[in-house]
Amino acid sequence: MSFTKSLLAASVVALASSGTVSAQSLSSAGALAFDTGNTLFVGDAKAGLVHAFDLTNALTNQANYQLGRAQTFEGRTVFNHLDVEIAALLGVEAADIAINDMVVHKPTKQIFLSVHRGHGPDAEAVIIAVNNGTLELVDLSAADHSSMTVGPVPTAETLEFGQPLNTLAITDIDYYNGELFVAGVSNEEFSSKLRRIPFPFTNEISTSSIEIWHAVHAQYETRAPIITQTIAELDGEPTLIAIYACTPIVRIPLAELTDGAEVRGTMIGEMGFGNTPLDIVPYVNGWDGTSNVVVTNTNRSAASINLEAIASADAMPHGEGVQNVFSVEGVYQFPLPMSGTLHLDTLDDTYALVVRHSPEDVRNIQLHTVPMPFFFDRADHIVEMNFNGSPDPFGYKAAPPVDYN
Amino acid sequence: MNALQTWMRRALHAAFLLLPLPVLAEVAARLDQATGAVIVTGLAPQEISAVITDAEVLSLRLENSPSTRGMLVSNSQEGEAMIVQPRFALKAGARYELTVAGETLSIALPAPETTTPRLVSFAPSQAVIPANTLRLYLHFSEPMARGQLREMVSLATADGTLVASPFLSLEAELWDPSQTRATLLLDPGRIKQGVGPNVAGGAPLQEGQTYRLTVSPELRSAAGHPLAAPVSVAFRVGPPERRAIAPETWEILAPEAGSSAPLSLAFDRIMDSGAALRLITLQAPDGQPVRGQITSDGGGWSLIPDHSWQAGSYSLNVDPELEDISGNTIGAPFDAAPGTIGTSVTAASIAIQIRKN
Numbered sequence: 029m030s031f032t033k034s035l036l037a038a039s040v041v042a043l044a045s046s047g048t049v050s051a052q053s054l055s056s057a058g059a060l061a062f063d064t065g066n067t068l069f070v071g072d073a074k075a076g077l078v079h080a081f082d083l084t085n086a087l088t089n090q091a092n093y094q095l096g097r098a099q100t101f102e103g104r105t106v107f108n109h110l111d112v113e114i115a116a117l118l119g120v121e122a123a124d125i126a127i128n129d130m131v132v133h134k135p136t137k138q139i140f141l142s143v144h145r146g147h148g149p150d151a152e153a154v155i156i157a158v159n160n161g162t163l164e165l166v167d168l169s170a171a172d173h174s175s176m177t178v179g180p181v182p183t184a185e186t187l188e189f190g191q192p193l194n195t196l197a198i199t200d201i202d203y204y205n206g207e208l209f210v211a212g213v214s215n216e217e218f219s220s221k222l223r224r225i226p227f228p229f230t231n232e233i234s235t236s237s238i239e240i241w242h243a244v245h246a247q248y249e250t251r252a253p254i255i256t257q258t259i260a261e262l263d264g265e266p267t268l269i270a271i272y273a274c275t276p277i278v279r280i281p282l283a284e285l286t287d288g289a290e291v292r293g294t295m296i297g298e299m300g301f302g303n304t305p306l307d308i309v310p311y312v313n314g315w316d317g318t319s320n321v322v323v324t325n326t327n328r329s330a331a332s333i334n335l336e337a338i339a340s341a342d343a344m345p346h347g348e349g350v351q352n353v354f355s356v357e358g359v360y361q362f363p364l365p366m367s368g369t370l371h372l373d374t375l376d377d378t379y380a381l382v383v384r385h386s387p388e389d390v391r392n393i394q395l396h397t398v399p400m401p402f403f404f405d406r407a408d409h410i411v412e413m414n415f416n417g418s419p420d421p422f423g424y425k426a427a428p429p430v431d432y433n
Numbered sequence: 434m435n436a437l438q439t440w441m442r443r444a445l446h447a448a449f450l451l452l453p454l455p456v457l458a459e460v461a462a463r464l465d466q467a468t469g470a471v472i473v474t475g476l477a478p479q480e481i482s483a484v485i486t487d488a489e490v491l492s493l494r495l496e497n498s499p500s501t502r503g504m505l506v507s508n509s510q511e512g513e514a515m516i517v518q519p520r521f522a523l524k525a526g527a528r529y530e531l532t533v534a535g536e537t538l539s540i541a542l543p544a545p546e547t548t549t550p551r552l553v554s555f556a557p558s559q560a561v562i563p564a565n566t567l568r569l570y571l572h573f574s575e576p577m578a579r580g581q582l583r584e585m586v587s588l589a590t591a592d593g594t595l596v597a598s599p600f601l602s603l604e605a606e607l608w609d610p611s612q613t614r615a616t617l618l619l620d621p622g623r624i625k626q627g628v629g630p631n632v633a634g635g636a637p638l639q640e641g642q643t644y645r646l647t648v649s650p651e652l653r654s655a656a657g658h659p660l661a662a663p664v665s666v667a668f669r670v671g672p673p674e675r676r677a678i679a680p681e682t683w684e685i686l687a688p689e690a691g692s693s694a695p696l697s698l699a700f701d702r703i704m705d706s707g708a709a710l711r712l713i714t715l716q717a718p719d720g721q722p723v724r725g726q727i728t729s730d731g732g733g734w735s736l737i738p739d740h741s742w743q744a745g746s747y748s749l750n751v752d753p754e755l756e757d758i759s760g761n762t763i764g765a766p767f768d769a770a771p772g773t774i775g776t777s778v779t780a781a782s783i784a785i786q787i788r789k790n
Contacts, residue, residue: 113502116502117504118521120527146655148656163502214607215616
């Protein structure tokens with residue numbers, strides 16, 4: 029058995045015109061990010077594009093929407109059965125949709141979700157906004173739009189082979205200081221290429237291959253895909269903090285990520301094997317003023333890592349003679365009581381937002397706020413202060429029930 | 434029936450006859466296949482205008498939906514009918530209910546004609562594959578639905594014991610744009626030498642063993658049709674392949690000038706068949722790319738040209754991103770030795786002489 033492709037000259041014409049996609053035809057909608065203004069970036073793996081939509085006219089301030097009561101460690105469930113509700117809006121069953129990513133527009137605290145209606149190649153991609161507790165479909169055709177190719181770029185030669193089979197699943201998009209950083213996993217190559225793109229788009233893209241040392245490995249490896257990443261200033265130096273498929277935490281100064289560069293990232297921690305990271309999100313601890321990142325995982329609870337600790341962490345030992353590391357190691361990771369998380373972002377200085385399996389009923393997909401800095405919602409846990417007749421030293425139970433708007 | 438009841442019945446009947454016709458007509462809804470809109474007839478003009486003023490009084494929902502939320506629609510009037518245009522096409526085979534003016538109307542959509550999907554091929558197709566195989570491809574006859582692979586694909590040893598977590602668990606499944614070909618990545622942590630999972634759990638594939646990859650009969654196509662029967666592929670596992678790709682070691686079978694016989698390559702290992710089709714190209718003596726039919730089963734590569742071969746020097750170009758099924762590239766093996774960073778790779782090019790016999 030073998031795969032065969034015909035070289036059809038006719039297909040060249042069809043594909044060459046598909047360089048840009050109109051706002052109305054989002055082919056797929058995965059990773060989401062905002063710039064510091066009102067531009068929403070949408071990873072479109074199917075089209076091999078990152079879209080930019082100016083949502084200035086679509087955004088609504090959510091300042092009056094109460095997010096919970098952090099003083100008593102209470103988050104708010106914005107939606108129970110989020111999947112069922114979005115599916116109803118789209119006229120299908122919950123099993124017919126996929127919630128691919130979530131992002132918060134920080135200036136307005138408005139929540140956006142990338143959703144697929146259907147699971148086939150013709151699935152309709154939509155962006156759903158939460159507007160003061162209601163679900164709305166975002167009219168992308170009304171937004172100014174631009175896009176940039178990030179996927180496998182069909183060259184004149186490859187176009188002769190017809191529709192390419194290779195795709196890049198875009199796993200994360202981050203905006204920092206006028207640039208986008210796009211990570212992804214290819215279906216035909218196992219690479220660690222990081223794409224760096226100026227925004228507004230100029231058709232420039234620089235690609236770096238990042239070699240990392242895996243503590244769980246006894247040697248270097250050149251290639252592993254980045255699953256999630258963020259950019260933060262460490263000692264004043266803009267630095268990419270990336271988590272790889274085999275769960276090492278790596279820091280790389282942005283200055284090193286030049287086009288065509290082969291960069292050696294400094295591995296400073298290990299999340300432990302048998303686990304895939306989901307999201308890495310920066311936050312400031314309002315109690316002590318420290319800057320941190322929170323990492324969510326598929327098979328482990330979330331962890332908080334201090335940025336100063338990341339900045340000052342020694343590179344993990346590597347090279348010949350070093351023993352394998354199988355468990356959580358390196359830079360200190362503070363475990364957070366957060367699991368079942370599907371998507372995470374922060375809403376403001378006090379609240380994070382998760383799409384999660386409800387701790388009480390995993391079939392219930394919730395959109396829920398979680399008070400920071402401990403990412404702890406008292407109601408989710410069996411804690412003595414919740415029991416009837418138990419002491420109430422902090423006055424949690426004495427506080428009146430929250431009357432949500 | 435007493436006299437009073439009879440009288441009342443007659444009076445009621447008379448009253449109905451005096452009412453304007455639209456109110457008497459039964460409210461009905463039907464789907465217009467051409468536009469996808471639901472056409473509602475039998476509503477009074479004031480009922481239509483009430484809906485147009487306030488869309489909330491109408492709701493179009495999937496029957497038995499656990500949510501009370503209606504789907505997104507836009508409503509308009511056309512003659513005496515009301516047009517309810519759903520923002521998204523109603524799903525084939527589903528039943529919807531339209532609630533308007535105190536009536537609940539049922540709209541049933543015909544079930545779609547679906548074809549039973551089949552697994553048409555599996556790569557690598559060789560009977561023996563390396564113990565450090567990184568990537569497997571499943572090729573289906575129909576576009577498949579995303580989001581099922583983790584549950585539906587399993588790997589077992591010859592005695593039926595399931596291999597625990599053999600595949601890299603990624604949130605995003607790796608499909609080609611048509612969603613007929615799925616890529617499965619064997620957990621690289623378990624393939625690489627000296628890696629924790631490899632040491633602790635062992636490589637997913639053990640040299641000398643026979644394995645069976647099984648796809649559940651419940652795996653559904655994008656149209657919702659299951660495979661109907663489980664499909665399995667058996668393969669034996671040979672020694673790992675840990676060398677960088679060396680194109681100069683490939684055997685080349687060059688055809689005669691003037692013929693249209695295939696130009697064939699035989700690899701020294703199993704190449705990634707997807708990558709080989711895309712990343713190995715041939716240039717004619719005049720510098721133009723050679724067009725034709727390219728085939729690769731991973732073990733070799735061949736090109737049958739559209740036009741017969743010319744005499745002269747052809748150039749076989751190999752992109753540096755070509756990988757074998759263990760993830761080795763031209764420049765570097767997948768398990769790179771310490772301190773080998775900077776293995777910058779340029780495309781390999783091999784000259785092939787085509788001669789007249």
